[in-house]
Amino acid sequence: MKYAERNKGIVEIHFRSPVTFALFFASLFLAFFNYRFWHESIAAFWQGSPQDVFFLLSLCMLLLLSYATALLLIPGTRLMLVVTGLLFPIGAAASFSADSFGIAIDQEMIRSLVNANRGEATSMISPRLFLYTLGLGVLPLFLVGGTRMPALPLRRHLRQRGAFLAAALGFAMIAVAVFPSRFSALAAEHRHLPYFSVPGAAVHGAIGFARSGFQGIGQDRLAYPAGAPRRIEKAAGAKPLLVFLVVGETARHANFQLGGYARHTNPKLSGIDNLLYFPDVEACGTSTVVSLPCMFSPLGQEQFSVAKARYDMNALDVMAGAGIHIEWRANNSGSRIFSTRVQSFTYMERGPAHLCNDESCFDEILLEGLEERIAGLAGDAVIAFHQMGSHGPTYFKRYPPAFEIFKPACKRNALDACSLEEVRNAYDNTVAYTDHVLASKIGILKQAADRFDTALVYVSDHGESLGEKGVFLHGAPYPVAPEEQKRIPFIFWMSDGYAQRMKIDQTCLQRQMPLKFSHDNIYHTLLGATETRSDAYRSGMDMLAPCRAEPQ
């Protein structure tokens, strides 16, 4: 930087060259946007020796040079200014989520943000968000606006940038050669750290998101690659099937009493017969936008991508194609991305006052008119419910006042402003409310058991961090996601009629329950549970198949 001066009310900053400009703005990011990154890096690498200081300094230098290099690779000074201007609001958002919740902005997080609804967006609004937006997102734009750079001949441009790139590369090689073990630790056991680097990780995520958006465009609406939906022939005189498929939200295994949690978060479900709890089930992703289409897809986590799943025949398509009446009742916005092919009803954001608050509606709203609906059903049916469950950060808005069982509950959206105990209390109240809603659904299914063979499947889309290691909420990049965000509850309940019809072997179920499963099993388990088959169905992936005596 050469000097700053006021000119007609605008503060002008004169840079000698694009190189000084790039270094100036890269250092702004490193100094003001990377609190979480530095905090965690120091915790990971600082053991008190002088080498640690040198390593952290060279890490800082390396990031400075890489960010400056990235800016210098942009042709033309005007485009450089535009891109720099865009980086500030992106960096402010990334910095806010990293500092407040320990959340990194990556490709899937951007997908979640794009799919967020009004309620989810407003649940994040806080004075701190305002400060970050203004201080990091808007104010630096005046610096960008006031930037003045001399018009250099192209040759000098190229020479300066070339010299800088060579120096940066040289420094990087020396740094890695001097600290090989520390840099390999950064890539191995501390590989979550680069995700907190602002704005690099968010830009990388945005590019990945944009690229994935183009995948699959131009394909047929439904490719039916693993189609041929069909039903298993049922016994003469058998009742129709009625299955409730409940997709929970943000429920983690660790806080389910059914899974061994010490608190009474499942008082009602614990007293219900024929209810199976599978304690070792892993989610496909750490966000709704990934997990939801993934669990219904036959692709499995390894093959799955959101773009591919859009054109694939999911479990709901197969069951509908086989002649089962399917309907999707949503109290959650995440459904929009894939439930367009089945009849769906959205309950969120409207409903009677005792079932809704200023942000969203309680999950009991999904029961409105349900019994009348069932009375009108004639054949086999699957009614799917996408619950609001334990969606944060405003846990205290997910349940009616009567379910404030664990107190004091955190009543703020800035979770790190509450004690961990208050956060846990609020979250546990959401689980206790989910317990009540699920028990009510089972009650409705029991009442319908004279006309239908009934069952209920409950599966959460992903877990949640409640402040473990300073991390809150969910959406961590999967390779570095903590266990709490991945391990989810899975419940299967069946009526006596259903158990007899399927010739369920109870001792087999006891053996089956503790086994390790994942969302990859859901497609096959749902088809199996509704006597449906497709070319993609694998009985080896069906969690209940070994315990049924029906033809496979």
Ligand SMILES: [Zn+2]
């Ligand atoms: Zn979710």
